[in-house]
Amino acid sequence: MRKAILLIEDETILAKNMGLYLEHHDCEVRHAETAEEGIALLDRFKPDAVVLDFNLPGMDGLEALRRLQERAPTLPVVMITGHGNVEMAVEAMKLGAVEFLTKPVSLAKLKLVLDRTLEDARRDRALDYLTSRDNDTLPRQGLVGESGAIRQLRATLQQLLEAENQMSQSQQSTPPAVLVLGETGTGKEVVARTLHFSGRRRGKPFVELNCAALPADLLESELFGHERGAFTGANERKLGLVETAEGGTLFLDEIGDMDLSLQAKLLKLLEERTMRRVGGLRELNVDVRVIAATHRPLEALVQEGRFRADLYFRLCVVRLVIAPLREREQDALLLAEHFLAELAGRYGRKAPVLSPGAQRRMLAHGWPGNVRELRNVLEQALLMNSSGQIEEHQLALVTMNPTTSVSSAMPGSTRPAANGNLHAGGFPQNGFPHNGYANSGFGNSGFGGLGPTTGTAGTATPVDPVAAAEREVLVSALERCHWNVSRTAQALNLTRDALRYRLEKHGLQRRMSFEPRGPSELG
Template structure:
């Protein structure tokens, strides 16, 4: 459950403090009170509120001086000033000193409440912008690395998902693209971050073992059930349960999972008692669940229940310079782990890393860097240090750019550009499953420009959409 926004009310009049506390708590806020400047400063030191309501007249302090002191230590804290009627000049000075707004006594509570809502809304937007600015500058976000537009959009979506700690999320993406890292980022960005994150791969266990792993069992439920066992739903209570490769789960078990998602209850294998749990489920798959539904291998109701919020992790081949950011991050990690001191990559090595299409995605890149750090003789990785496959295998897009010396320069150039454009667009649409808006974002170009190119090469985005027989 999301924490209520906290407001500190500082006013020397007890009846006003009491009125504001009652009114604001009725609107869902958590309210702390202070009657003096000293009490206010002590309260601020103990815990930072989301907003401060401050009377300018206090028995032991000048509210304007207090405002300035607070602004120096916490410039982003929204502050609403309460002034006596006729003190507009002081209110204007307070606004110049950094207050968000002012309300004159005797005030209308609805006016104050609107001001509080606006201040908190702007404060939230500022916090989100600061997070995204930090992400862009460092190219890192809760364990994820990337400055490409597709990753920045993914970061923004994860940040927004943090507003809900109960909604199920379905993460799709190719093998090795980082779906579990995304799931952990979702957990860390939620109100559940202090509780457990528990991960299980549904493809590694058979149906009965997976059922016992998820839901636990009672003693005697089956031959080897010598004692009672907690399931992962109980272990993850209050936190997040990550179900990787959810598409491999058998239909019988899917029905039991659906019940937990809808009723928040389940029974251990062999048990008769309902157990209540509070768990957020994040699932992931590298196959089309829509296709599995149409083929009768996955429950349609479970698919819709899991995919309340769908997230797609982009493959590494469309992430551009992120390949180098990731390679350098892994190099730092394995230098430390293996007590090596490899300085970095030469330009030709970087180019080879960029040219390779990475069918195994981030996992393949991580493994390649680990191997290079272990086997590297010199203090820098060059193109000759790379595994043979990476040095020779280029992205399919680049294969069409080999120029023929038997053609005039202009003809060869025109042919290369035409082939490149068509192959690039085909790969782009295939990756984005025919979604033109997502394709334009991935290519970092205007949607109208992309559509012109598609018409030029007689490409129809509908031909690249995944087939689904869902009603």
Template sequence: MEHLILVAEDDSHTRESLRRAMTRAGYRTLTAADGGAALDILKSEAVDVLLSDLKMPGMDGMTLLDRVRAEFPETAVIILTGFATVGLAVEAMKKGAYDFLTKPVDLGKLELLLGHALEARRLTQENRELRLRLRETAGLKPLLGRSAAMQRLRETIEQVAATDAAVLVLGESGTGKELAAHAIHYGGARAERPFVKVSCAALPEGLLESELLGHERGAFTGARERRKGRFELAHGGTLLLDEVGDMSPQTQAKLLRVLQEREFERVGGTDTIRVDVRLITATNRDLEALVAEGNFREDLYYRLNVVPVRMPPLRERVEDIPILAAHFLGSCAERWGKPVPEVTPEALALLCRYPWPGNVRELQHAVESMLVFSRGGAIAAEDLPPAIRGDERTADPAERHSGATLRDLERQAVLRTLVATGGNRRKAAEILGIGLKTLYRKIQEFRLQ
């Protein structure tokens, strides 16, 4: 791969001779006569190494260095300096410059230095990629989404991950509760220890208890061997109790005892077992209502709900739909070795308009089935399942949003139109039938970006 070098130098003679030398050495080379022009190039090109003079009219080399470190951390900076300003160059290295050379530049030294800088950069990149891949194989998938609600959620998860408190993840089906539980485990001190999951809804009464606590040989018919329970398997790590709202009263009582005493016996056993487990529970049911109805123990509820984490439904964060759709389209296409198809603006607008009762999981399945049926070209409105395409006759927005305030509806309308126009404000204002200024005011008012 050809490396890109940017030379920022106000003296045209030096600039030209550097450009010629770099080109001769096999690098792609661009030049700028001051810091401002260099920044413009950095914004549009992936520059590997910036060679920058210190004294330049307009933005000088030191200011440029600050900006590059903050905005383009991938770019290595080599400072060029006269003898009189060697002190400044040392200052620049403290600020993160890779190295400096005194003028007149010894081209042999420069080539050597460039080679080192590129090698160091390659190693840091490789390192980061390895770390990323490690996290992925550890099971960490990022919670995607740029909506304010999603950003807040990621912050909450980060804070919660740093503690050892019991977490109750609440949210409709398919909102990413399990993903959030993963993120809490892998973002915390127990990341290297096991993450164990049990679904309380999947197992019949009685079996859940032995699944959680384990059992001794002969504890009940079919218990041919002694078996460790999930609490024991999660020792040192995290236990996710999914669908905890579906737990029977008996098992609730057992669980409460384990949490209070921090020890238990296997079913049919007498040995006391102590475990150190962080508990995360999740449910799509309204636990508070279950408590009020007497179907969920209040004392257990308080123990589980030390920190509640609420997953926002997808219909309340329409701005995440295009990002998620593109993500699922990309990963699914990769899995099946298909090219990633485009989505027409009309199809995207329909995806944004549909209320997604099954939330992110429903979107994922819809996108995957779109890909199965796609005939190679862009995915158009006709390719969407009928339910998502929507029947024009029932496409009355007020009907779909009964219960929403007028302000909510207005925000949704502005947001959906912006998403559908790919952020083109002029076009969005036209569609909405308002002036551009009014649109800007609404964007500010509703904090849409």
């Protein structure tokens, strides 16, 4: 991306040379001969950095620096002066100048300084973003649940936190790695966040990365960063997430999917507290606490040679296992109450209660998608409900086709996956699963309460209960949002395209066209 650089320099030849050089290196440059002119350019040009001369006609460089800082406190300013002006340089640094160059200016050095300055600014912005996002997504109540398994987990977390607090400052202060195991949706990330935000590192970044989401080479550069020119396309030096998490926590989700070659680098990080950027020559010291999680049986992966045993043992210094929801059924109703209150608040409604029938249904369900599934089912039920009481038939609990297996079964699961249920998934972007359920007994699962749903042409085709539920959710949300597509998509957490696809599927777009806003919204 081209960087915007504002030069405030009254020496025309120097300014021209700097401008040409920077433009040649993919910068967009504006030049002002006085501080007043430069400050006036700020709003229009919105520079990424300013190069400011000390000795300017009119307002001098220090005063200009003060004004620039007032107007744009995070804007990096590089100062330029003649030789020997040490006092002024010190003053400028105190005022927040990021760098100081003396005349004659080496253009290559100026470029290096700007590169570094802009990279630091990028990292600061990333940290600000991560911190604000963490504050937004921090679970307010931590782990909800009163089952023996959750109480035990909370007690272990408490012990861990106390042990960390007692680590004396003189000792190696990076706490040991933690491995969190549990089926998908059991709350592994909640545990990781609880450890970070309740511990000594809470003021530092919590950085998460899903190791299954990227191919190995991208993952490596994402984690460890790279030097400029390390590979084709590496036009700039980039800091990795390990460095971004300095002083804080790196949460590596789906660690079981990490490539073997990268596992070696991670082991080095854990053992020696050092890392090297891709294409870099220097070992860098880092202080990052690693929390890794997976729904896969890591022990089995070790035996198969797909996960390094030494890394496994290093990660296992603290090993936390979260029981699946079906093994702590009593938590289901507590979690339901918690989510209904939270979601009702979000949708600006009064929290509904669960009817006795709905409670029984929830207690009998297998929850293969665990707490995430429970939350999604309740969100959907809440959207469909207007009576203040959620009935059994409003819970879209999908029973799994016996031929479909849940890949996430953990060792120790008390119920074979094939007897469980398929993740119902709230309102998936690709729609509710509705193939293959015809013979699965799904029709008896309580959707009858939605009433018969006609097809687009009103023909008496056999009712597909999942499609019926989906249609019901759509209609109810559309009505609440006065058939406004954007607002409905937002309410259902869908993209406009995904919603449009679904409206067409259910023949609902014709109805939209009668609404004044409909056709243009549908695009």
